[in-house]
Amino acid sequence: xxxxxxxxxxxxxxxxxxxxxxxxxxxxxxxxxxxxxxxxxxxxxxxxxxxxxxxxxxxxxxxxxxxxxxxxxxxxxxxxxxxxxxxxxxxxxxxxxxxxxxxxxxxxxxxxxxxxxxxxxxxxxxxxxxxxxxxxxxxxxxxxxxxxxxxxxxxxxxxxxxxxxxxxxxxxxxxxxxxxxxxxx
Numbered sequence: 001x002x003x004x005x006x007x008x009x010x011x012x013x014x015x016x017x018x019x020x021x022x023x024x025x026x027x028x029x030x031x032x033x034x035x036x037x038x039x040x041x042x043x044x045x046x047x048x049x050x051x052x053x054x055x056x057x058x059x060x061x062x063x064x065x066x067x068x069x070x071x072x073x074x075x076x077x078x079x080x081x082x083x084x085x086x087x088x089x090x091x092x093x094x095x096x097x098x099x100x101x102x103x104x105x106x107x108x109x110x111x112x113x114x115x116x117x118x119x120x121x122x123x124x125x126x127x128x129x130x131x132x133x134x135x136x137x138x139x140x141x142x143x144x145x146x147x148x149x150x151x152x153x154x155x156x157x158x159x160x161x162x163x164x165x166x167x168x169x170x171x172x173x174x175x176x177x178x179x180x181x182x183x184x185x
Contacts, residue, residue, distance in 0.1 A: 003029075003085055005077070005120075006184065007093040009158070010127030010168075011151035012142050013135060018173045019127065019180070020091040026177070029085040033092050034072040062106050070097045070112060077119050087184060094119055099157035103150050116161055124163045125180050126155055130170045 008023075010016050017033070024030040073094045080088045094116045101108050129148040142150065158165050166183055168176050 003080055003083060003088045004122045004184065005080060005093075006087055006089045006180075007095075007121045007124040007158075008089055008127070008180070009092050009096055009124065009154055011129055011147040011149075011154065013133065013144075013147055014127035014130055014151070015133055015173065015176065016091055016127055019168075019176050020089060022173050022177045023089050023180075028087060028089055029083055030089040031076040031080070031091060034069060034076065035092075062101075062104070063108070066097055066101055066106065066108065066112075070094065070115060073097065074115060074119065090121070093121055093124075095157050095161055095163075096154065099154045100150070102157065103153045121163070123184065124158050124165050125168050125183070126151070126158070126165045127168050127176070128170065132170075 008016050008020055020030050020032065073090075073092070073096075076090065077094065098108065098112060098116055101112075129144065129151050131144055155165055168179055170176075171179075
C-alpha cells in the first residue's frame, strides 16, 4: 500500500510529541522521534551522560551522530512501505537532520541532501514556537529564542527542499490534531 507520509515537525517545546501521541492513541500509525531511541540505546550501553542535553550540540563526533540519525530516519521511511495504513505520521523526518545541522553550523555532504530529496513526504506540518507551553528543563537546553531560531531553520529547510509547509495553529492538543486531520481530507 502506498501510504501518505505526513511529517509533524517544529522546534523544541512546540508540542510535537503530545500531538503525535494523540494521533497514535486515535489509531494512526506514528514513527516516534528517533533521537529518543538513540538516547535509550546510549543509556543501555552504559553511557547515561551522553545525551544530557541536545545531543547534536554535545556528542564527540557530531557528523557521525547525524549520519546515524539520518540512517535511522531513512530506516523509518523504508519501513513505512511495509505498514498497511492509509496515513503514516513521522515525529520529525529526514530534512530535520539538515535543518539542525545548519542551525548548529555543521557541515554535510551532497549525500545527505540526496537522501532528503529522493525520499519525499506528502505533507509537512510545522508546529510554531509557543511561549505559553515552552518549558526549559534538564532535557531541553535551548531557551525560547533559540527554539524560535530552530523553528525558522526547519521551515527554511523544508521550503528549500520544495515542500509546502503547513503551520499548525496553537491550541489544545485535540484542536491541533483535528486541524491536521482536516487538512489531510
